Amino acid sequence: MLDIKAIRQDFPILTQTVNGKPLVYFDNAATAQKPRVVEEAIVKYYETINANIHRGVHTLSQLATDAYEEARKKVQTHMNAKHDYEVLFTAGTTFGINLVASGFGSLLKAGDEVLISAMEHHSNIVPWQFACERSGATLKVIPMNQNGELIMEEFDKLLTPNTKVVAVTHISNALGTINPIKEIIEKAHKVGAAVLIDGAQATPHIKPDVQDLDCDFYVFSGHKVCGPTGTGVLYGKEEWLNKLPPYQGGGEMIKTVTFEKTTYACLPHKFEAGTPNIAGGIVLGVALDYLNEVGFDNIAAYEHELLEYGTKRLSEIEGLKIIGTAKEKTSVISFNLEGIHPYDVGVIVDKLGVAVRTGHHCTQPIMDFFGIPGTIRASFSFYNTKEEIDVLVEAVKKAQMMLA
Template structure:
């Protein structure tokens, strides 16, 4: 078992007060807090090896290049990619999804179909809508049920030889639902469709094995897994990355440039134009090391306890309804209190030092499905405690009494 007190000591921000109250941070679905080892690694990079990568023969450039490519290897091992050049550094999940959608513009034609799910974040809806408008392809949507689960029988009915790509999140950011992506990938492959998995909400809680999943693409962000903002990864199978055209033109992604013709660099550099977020990429590797040292089985055990305890305590509040009750879910509880707007609740408990997310969570189709304007979302991490949940419950009761 992990020592929760030692873990919390790793996160300097947890020691501060907000509005005179100890910070209780339950907005981990939006971004996670950073351990000191990550904060120190950012400082170390700029203090000791700051230089541009891949281009210089001088010592600092070589040190920076080695550290950056070592981080790529850490990601490769973490997600079990077959090749290190299947791992692309990006600015985040949104960038990775847009890269793939842009590439599919050269593949799709009128009459083809792109499939998303009703559980998607806007970042995994809008790029595909734009792609369909550009190519004449049709967008299909996998429906959900009241529990917040995708209806697998309907998914199977929607699949056909017209389906060219299926894109679905591993875990819902709004509801915490863990989707059966391995089975969904296998079914999509039976009709010849590629599959992109949005792993933004999954990577803080589990280690995705991209070879076991057999996904064609897997995108995630560093800032949700204790890494820096502005960092992310797109994994793509070698065959698919070779099929897709470059997303951006510029330095690094070229092999040879003349005014008559440009040839492109080999993977992964074909998709990594310009100077990247070097410090961010290196320190994402540091964050991955930190999480693996804790152990994802230990993380899951702690977070599952928080989910069960939080669910039990919240349901003690009269008039509280939880949205997203799938048997398989992660440590996210999305809820409302009858007769009170979620924004009002969030504003009041913020005064008591409690950070939750309120609104539609960039998932307006989910909110439309339930016929609500939004929810209050408490998303837990391994550094949270049951005592913090107790404090939130008392704060919610106080807000309820003030607003009723």
């Protein structure tokens, strides 16, 4: 059982008011709030060991390097990666997907196929479009049903020996659907395809075990797991990271440089050109420590309670339709009010202190599939409460009354 009152005290932002009302923050799928321990770790880094890493012999540089590499090992343990050098620090999920897709752009050829799903975030669509345009490969889409679930029978039909990459989201940011990624990975491997999993929305709720999943790549963003913005992780199997060309050139990623020829550094440095977000990487490790102390089993159980309660309460509102009703869901509820634009609802509930996301959530194909301009999205985290859901429900009712 979680002590929610004690947990909320770890998050200073939750005590403030917005528009004269206590803040109810239900935009966690966009970014998570930061516990005080994370904020303090950022200040501590810059006040005590700020220095560039890997290159200096002086004490501060060595301290910074040790802290940065210790954070990499924390991520390795968290994801159960086989080697610490299979963990690359990035600027976020988008950066990680672009790195992999850019590399495959030089490995794919005409006749090859890349499979993505109908519920992907734009960040897991556009980079693969780039790769296919560059290589002549074909992009294909796994369809979904009206519940917001992938149609696995169609996935089976799409898989062929020409399938070279399967890139799918673990959890849909717009619908909350938890996809059967282990089954997807196993089937994709049978035809020799590499698999990338977009874990941006999964990692706040689920602790990924990349060896158990057997995925070839797994990406996530630090700011979704209570860490700093501008941070992220790309896990890649050693064999694949060795096959892919570097994404950027510069310092740190080289072994030797002459005007005639450059050779590349070993993993992970081959993909970490330039001075990284040192503080961000270190503090991402602190954020993961915090979440692991709370416990991911505890987080999942409590957030499921919030999902069930929120679904029940919102469903009581006449004219409200939930978009995304998969059997396997995480704590995200997308909904619309009949005859009312989602943006208008978002503006009114904000005036009442409730932060929700409105729009297409960078998933325009999903909105096109359902024939809607967007949704109102309430996404819950382990520091939210059922009482806050009640506030949301009353705010939505007021918006409905004002806008009908």
